[in-house]
Amino acid sequence: MRFEQLEQFVALGNLRHFRQAAEQTNISTSALTRSIQTLEDEIGCELVKRSTRSVRLTEQGELFLTYCKATLNELENAKKNIKQSLFGNDQDKLVIGYTQQMSSVVPVVCGQFLAHHPSVKVEMQMLDEADLMNKLQLGEIDISVCMHSSELASSDIYIPDQLIMFVAKNHPILHKDSVTRQDLIHYPMFGCLSQSRQVQHMVNETADSFNKATSMRVGNINEVLDNIKNSDLFAIAGIEHSKLVAQDPDVVLIKTNKDLPTEQVLVRTNHTLSEDVNIKELVNLIEKFEQKHSISA
Incomplete structure (x- = not known):
């Protein structure tokens, strides 16, 4: 254990x-x-x-x-x-981690905080979301700030704007008036490899949301296009391949309800320090900044 x-x-x-x-x-x-x-x-x-x-x-x-x-x-x-015991008491130092999306928020809020608390040291770390969660769980940062998508209905199909979904032009799924998550259960998935680490992470997350993380086949865009034609596969690829896919007469892009989810600022604190007065004040400043400037996707 x-x-x-x-x-x-x-x-x-x-x-x-x-x-x-x-x-x-x-x-x-x-x-x-x-x-x-x-x-x-x-x-x-x-x-x-x-x-x-x-x-x-x-x-x-x-x-x-x-x-x-x-x-x-x-x-x-x-x-x-x-x-x-090793480094002495460092209670007057706060470490705040944030994603690139929050780079217009966190430095501003920290500046406001420091103006009222000049004796407190604040260390800011820009991290990807995976590192952000890991460091928070390990206690290496006190506060994490990132964007978070709202929950979708169980039947909704959603993929990020950076991704596209497509099938062969004769795929049976195209006969339906609308496509649900339940429909996708019956068909295998092909994930297109991307040079962007962020996009590849989105492809993997989408596969996991469709419960196909372990069964998904992967390949570059040419391999995906060659294998998807005359098959029951559906494919996910990065938006950088949209032009190539759109120009291929044998495949069809599937529209999804991309506009359904909204995003909001998600602020988490180290649970052992969540009652710290300085941390609570900094979190309140972040939340007030969000409401004032209406941060949303």
Whole structure:
């Protein structure tokens, strides 16, 4: 049993949603499912009751959730005590991590904060979202700030604006008036490799949201176009390939409900320090800045 498994179970226990818990702990939904199953095997009892629409902890699961939280709190306290014994008390320093999307927000808010608290040291780190979550869980940053998409209905198909979806012109899915997530279950997926790390990450996340992370075939754009024709595959590719796809008479772009989700600023704090007065004030400033400037996608 590893500490990261306890963190994953706490995320699931707090959110009661596999995909959201997987996103929070920076793993795939299938990996989170395996992690929970491993915990249940080690403990020897069922911790989670699963259904198509909800996640519920068993009585034993609720007890184990309490244990996990207490254990992780003790771990963070031990880290903090060891750090203080080695480097001294650094309570007047705040470390805030943020994604590039928040680069117009965090420095401004930190400047406002420092104007009123010149004795507090603030360190700012621009990170990608994966590193942001990892550092927050490890206690290396006090506050994380990123953009977060709202939840979609279970039948909705959504892919980021940086991606496109397409099929062969004779694909059976094109006979439907509208395409739902349920429709995609019946067809295998092909993911197009991208030179952009961010776009490739989006392709992988989309595959995971369709429950095809382990079965998805991958290739470059030419391989995708060659393999998708006269097949029942559907494909996801980066927007950089949209012109090439649009020019191919044997494939058809599928329109999705891209405009459904909205994005909002998501601010998280290190749970062992969430009651710190300075952290609470800095978080409040970020939230007020968001409301004043209407930050949205």
